[in-house]
Amino acid sequence: MASATRPATVRERVADADRSVGRLLLVAAGALFWGWLVVSWVNRWLGGVLVPVGQPLVPAGAVEATLAALPGLAAYASDAAFVVELSPDLARGTWLTVVITAVSLVLGFFIAVPLAVARVYGRFSSWLSLGYTELLRGTPLLAQLFVLYYGLNLASYVPGALSGVFPRNVVWVAILGFTLNGAAYQAEYIRGALESVEEGQITAGRAIGLSKLETIYYVVLPQGLRYAIPSWTNEFVYLIKYSSLAAFITVPELYYRADQIASETFRYTLIFVVTGVTYLALVLTASKLMARVEGAVAIPGLGVEREE
Amino acid sequence: MSDGDFLGVTDVSKWYGDDQVLHDVSFEMDRGDVTVLIGPSGSGKSTMLRCVNRLAEAQEGSIRLDGEEVLSPDIDVDDLRREVGMVFQGFNLFAHLTARGNVALGPRRVLGLSESESRERAAAQLDRVGLADQMDSYPAELSGGQQQRVGIARALAMEPKLMLFDEPTSALDPELIGEVLEVMHGLVDEGMTMLVVTHEMSFAREVADEIVFLDEGHVVERGPPEQLFERPEKERTGRFLERIESHD
Ligand SMILES: Nc1ncnc2c1ncn2[C@@H]1O[C@H](COP(=O)(O)OP(=O)(O)OP(=O)(O)O)[C@@H](O)[C@H]1O
Numbered sequence A: 001m002a003s004a005t006r007p008a009t010v011r012e013r014v015a016d017a018d019r020s021v022g023r024l025l026l027v028a029a030g031a032l033f034w035g036w037l038v039v040s041w042v043n044r045w046l047g048g049v050l051v052p053v054g055q056p057l058v059p060a061g062a063v064e065a066t067l068a069a070l071p072g073l074a075a076y077a078s079d080a081a082f083v084v085e086l087s088p089d090l091a092r093g094t095w096l097t098v099v100i101t102a103v104s105l106v107l108g109f110f111i112a113v114p115l116a117v118a119r120v121y122g123r124f125s126s127w128l129s130l131g132y133t134e135l136l137r138g139t140p141l142l143a144q145l146f147v148l149y150y151g152l153n154l155a156s157y158v159p160g161a162l163s164g165v166f167p168r169n170v171v172w173v174a175i176l177g178f179t180l181n182g183a184a185y186q187a188e189y190i191r192g193a194l195e196s197v198e199e200g201q202i203t204a205g206r207a208i209g210l211s212k213l214e215t216i217y218y219v220v221l222p223q224g225l226r227y228a229i230p231s232w233t234n235e236f237v238y239l240i241k242y243s244s245l246a247a248f249i250t251v252p253e254l255y256y257r258a259d260q261i262a263s264e265t266f267r268y269t270l271i272f273v274v275t276g277v278t279y280l281a282l283v284l285t286a287s288k289l290m291a292r293v294e295g296a297v298a299i300p301g302l303g304v305e306r307e308e
Numbered sequence B: 001m002s003d004g005d006f007l008g009v010t011d012v013s014k015w016y017g018d019d020q021v022l023h024d025v026s027f028e029m030d031r032g033d034v035t036v037l038i039g040p041s042g043s044g045k046s047t048m049l050r051c052v053n054r055l056a057e058a059q060e061g062s063i064r065l066d067g068e069e070v071l072s073p074d075i076d077v078d079d080l081r082r083e084v085g086m087v088f089q090g091f092n093l094f095a096h097l098t099a100r101g102n103v104a105l106g107p108r109r110v111l112g113l114s115e116s117e118s119r120e121r122a123a124a125q126l127d128r129v130g131l132a133d134q135m136d137s138y139p140a141e142l143s144g145g146q147q148q149r150v151g152i153a154r155a156l157a158m159e160p161k162l163m164l165f166d167e168p169t170s171a172l173d174p175e176l177i178g179e180v181l182e183v184m185h186g187l188v189d190e191g192m193t194m195l196v197v198t199h200e201m202s203f204a205r206e207v208a209d210e211i212v213f214l215d216e217g218h219v220v221e222r223g224p225p226e227q228l229f230e231r232p233e234k235e236r237t238g239r240f241l242e243r244i245e246s247h248d
């Protein structure tokens, strides 16, 4: 680009330096977090190839001894050892949180797109879509989960093919609940984005002989879905946090595990700070990821171009 | 004069709600004719054009295109549209596709050409409108004049037997109008049948076989350019032309 040949101003160089320090820290923290998670998961799947299943990746005693020897950090040594001690449980819970969120989000997307299309371009189906969306957005998510789990007792109807996948069938109930609920929210975001695609392009699509559905598929959706990414990212972030409601129908995800440990050890503050940081790391990962996706699929010449 | 062998518009009337926007509009075209529709804003020019490819539905009258009744409930509207190209005032390019992608979409998805055939056809059409070097640019990276030429190439790629132009240069900066008109002149020379709404009177004067003057949905007057421009029969035509020409 043109900027490659233009020397940077002093101000730009300072800003660049600041940005790269910040970015470096963030990348390091992210690598540490995901490294810990993935190694913990793999260790468990492979039956404890690195450390016995249930044991922290590094011995808590060693962490405590190291920190105790460092001036200034000694005061935190026992807290750190405690966190290391419970890290295998957190990693296990985080796995379910990640899986539930990711699967629900993807399944919800495939329901949300037809819902949004029906809402914008349908006649009768537009009312159906509206009804669905309002019902699911207008009632508490927790109540929806309770209806599925306690009311309809769906956990006992999980088909055989699915029932071995997770240790407990209730995970599927949670996924169903978040899928149905998330679809309604995703549909709202996507609807807004579809409506922002210029009418004239639809006319042009029809004018070359594309049917209405073909025009939606080849012209409207490729643009609308791109435009939906920023607001859709909100739903992603919400879902990461709302997935903690699964704890109330006994899904042993991150929040459930944290709550369990806290009620056994009474170290509520420390445990929920660590849990909060874990959710934050997931949320930051999601938003960074989506920002990248947005940049990667951006239409050249439209809106802000990607930096770098 | 045309005998309407190719396109025969007869007593077409169209209402939006209770508003009648076209009143018994009639005109004819032969193959290879260029007819220019002129008239003040809101007179129904765009609506008339859209009735021809059924983007708008006329309630009364007849439009015969190449022996077929366009307004018949039995015709396949998508088939009709693949034979009638349309160029829009606002270009209406598909924003997420390159110039080539815009032109190739119809051949690929409507005509069912293969990926490589449709890309080749797109390249040929873009070359025809002088954009061989901009094939991989996205609409937002092109000037208005270039965008409109892509719009023309997109319509041409369907190999239409009739081209509709709805004020193709009205949204363009004055210095970009020429390149679009040049492409249109080229089409005239190739013998394309064209129904054009425009305020470019010099273009109309040069290439039109017939000018149709619409006002408030009525055909006030029609005839060859030399007659309409030099010796308009109706006073309203004269007044309109004076107003337009003084703008040029
Ligand atoms: N979709 C629509 N719904 C209702 N009324 C419409 C619609 N489209 C056009 N009209 C009305 O029909 C009349 C004719 O409009 P049309 O767009 O055909 O005029 P025009 O001659 O093309 O004008 P312009 O030069 O401004 O493009 C106008 O009164 C307009 O308000």
Ligand SMILES: [Mg+2]
Binding pocket: B045, B046, B047, B166, B167
């Ligand atoms: Mg118009």
